[in-house]
Amino acid sequence: MPSSKSRQSPFDTQNERGVDRLLQIEAVYDKVPVGLCYLNRDGVFVTVNDQLSRMLGITSDHAIGRSIDDIVPDHAALLRISLAAALEARIVPDHELERSGETFMLSAAPVTNDLGEVVGISVAYTNITNMKAMSERLAQIEQRTAYALESAGQWIWDMNIATNRVWRSPQYRALLGLDPASPDTENVAWDIVHADDKAHVIQAFEDVVSGRKQHFEAVYRVPRGGGGEAWILSRGKIVEYGPDGSPLRLLATSVDISSQKLIEEQLSSTVQLRLELEQKLLEANRKLKKLSESDHLTNLPNRRKFGRLLKREYERANDLEQPLALLMIDIDHFKAYNDLYGHMAGDRCLVQVGRVLNRIIREGTGVVARFGGEEFAALLPAATIDDATEVAKTILDSVANLQLDHEGTQAGKTSVSIGISVLDRINPATLGGPDELLNLADRALYEAKRAGRGRLSMWGSFAAD
Template identity: 70%
Template sequence: MCVSCGCFRSCLERWVMPISKSRKSPFNAGNERGGDRLLQIEAVYDKVPVGLCYINRHGVFVTINDQLSRMLGIASELALCQRIEDIVPDHAPLLRKGLEAALAGLAIPDQQIEHCEDTFMVSAAPVMNDLGEFAGISVAYTNITNMRKMAEKLWETEQRTAYALESAGQWIWDLNIATMRVWRSPQYRILLGLDPNGADSESVAWDIVHPDDKAHAIQAFEDAVSGRTSHFEAIYRVPRGAGGNAWILSRGKVVEYGPDGSPLRLLATSVDISAQKRVEEQLSTTVQLRLELEQKLLEANRKLKNQSERDHLTNLPNRRKFSHLLKREFVRAIENADTLAVLMVDIDHFKAYNDFYGHLAGDKCLVQVGRALNKVVKDSGGSVARFGGEEFAALLPSIATERAADIGGRMLEAISAMQLEHGASPSGKVSVSIGMAVLDEAHRVAVPGPDDLLNLADSALYESKRNGRGRLSVWGAFTR
């Protein structure tokens, strides 16, 4: 139970099982291997350079990574299981709109928000649980302050210089279209880490462009010169003096024409956008990493959910899973005016078996009995679960009483055919007692809910025990 609000386990069990920021989660404590897996994912989750959180459909924080805690100046352990209005009141309307859009099946648009002196891009995606139901949204906060400032500065610089002002981070170049010789201002050598007093600033056009990008740059030039585009624009790599490449954005236009209208000169500016490219690559990597982490989280949740619904000894569904199946099949039977049989099975004199042979032999006996029962019921389209201790329970959907009783008889015969020794039983062999109740047209009024059907099957089981064990009793019908 969460110390803050008591809702954390219900969040985990009812929706997608997210990574908890609390290492003391009762869920982790009860599933050591699953907990270790979640902690491994959590370790990666906290290393991504963006703020991540998961908000359930009720607007409650279920998980929040350390990066987002630092970005927003909140304590993650205090935010867990708290409403967004209580933790981030300024952002709550935006997050609520995202939840509403996802719930309605609509796309969630990215939004920019201001927080203190920073600007964040807020992206969200819906998360579904294993039943395909909407569980909440996964939200990413990406700090785009530097990127936004860089873009604004670039725009202002371009406006001021009008293709001519030499400023920090830029250079201008003048291309003679007839000779294809280009002059570059000295800034280009400084910005690329080259010797300012090196080679002449005039050289062959495109000689500094990376071979893989040269065709693209030349095509952009030819489009501008021919008039197919109004201006020249290209992004390409050029080598740095210290090694590696710089990403360059060049923009320009034809500024001089001959008497016959032929283009003579192209004037352009170039700017180093390597930092912007790194941000774009980091954003792309982050998005991909987030998708991979979410997929791993879903896979881990599926495995953990499967573990939580399986009996560790027999590998049959456990009582929790059986209760879920019973409720689902009961609703289906009521809605479709169909039948549903429930059988409760108890190994006769099992305590005496444990006392006589020991608990390890008792565990082996449970596995063998469970396997035999499951084979009979599975062949009939039903399901068997270990209900607890030496008790098993079976569901037989869409089967009439007489056929269900025949299947119950085959279950008795399957256990008898194993010929398992039971020195502490009057019969000398392992046997089972079965009680059965059927929801059909004649008994709908007497069976208002799934628990009532289960109780009637349990009563029939005790009838079998009172009549000598090793038999099937059917509620309201007959004894076999």
């Protein structure tokens, strides 16, 4: 049967409450996963918690009463910067420290006596090594960012589960900009939590009270004294149980992670912007590639693109043992056409002929390119000699049907000459490679032009119309 004293609430009397709070603070001081110490205004260690002893590889007995220059010479200068800022009533900066392969965030806050004089600083060493790595889960991101920007403005709170009342340490008021002169009060649990966040905070509390989880952890918003809201991260555990095993007290710490939340939003915005820029870059690269492989006048593939297509189709035809036809097409007496009608008219002639060729060749699943000047080249995959001949005849007729005047020719109309080469299993002469197939078509074109133009030729041997 517990005594009446053991059943007393820590809220019964002011003295008992002060003693209890001191015990609470001392207990948390040693158990929080943050290295903590108190330095007087001369830079001498007054207190060192267990976590900091482990972090720095020192003992509290060895450090207490000694100067920071003796105990932590590698970063004593950083601590003195923080101490000087506190003594001069300036903002105390945070510092990042690399030590023994690990990264620590040094956060400090001034400590004052009853007269309001700064007598030293409270320093928190937070190991933020793991926060350097990105995490896929939001909870991990919140934890890392909380450690990264954690400050000495964190507060301790103690919840009496039976009465649903909470005591909060004075840092709570300083952090949220509340009146520090207001008397301490025991508040209703979750009374400061934003309405939209209250449900999941209570759920986290119920998870730890029921035993489903060992630790309480929640992120939520609370109002600031000067207006606006602060994002808060709270972590804690059950520290006292009744005789029947029921939880009596939840002890936790809270820290303002508003800066981290802002960083997350900025990071998310930056990632989105980067994705958009990458997409634009891909589009620009596609356009540049198309421009580099296209003829600017006819919009047909250029000679560079045709060379790649020829190599690909040649290898494919060999692998599948299929035929492949190549046509070289030249506009007859084109120099004379330019001399007679001007280069603008010559450009229009090239565009018109290119359109005719593209329409005919694409119908047969082939490809046509502007090879250079007034020359065009076409590939006809799986086309036999007969197939290529039929396509070439269609081209001759279609160009003639354009009825483009050309007084520099005997017929008075624009015409083309065509050379044909075909890769197939019965033509070993064409098996020397794609360049040889191209050369054969070029030689055939030469034969067609020498034979009078406006006609087609096969492998350098004149073929009648």
